[in-house]
Amino acid sequence: MIRLLRAANNGWYIDEYHSSHNHSLSLTCGEKVHWLSHKQCTRRIW
DSSP, X not given: OEEEEEOTTSOEEEEEEOSOOSXXXXXXXXXXXXXXXXSSOXXXXX
């Protein structure tokens, strides 16, 4: 898990990093929409 924050110059920086999760990872966007924090699943741009 990372926590991104907006910098004063409108850039982004990582405020927190945790390598472990408190839940199993979702494999698809359909699974992610069930998580409150992932209601809007975005497509990969790259």
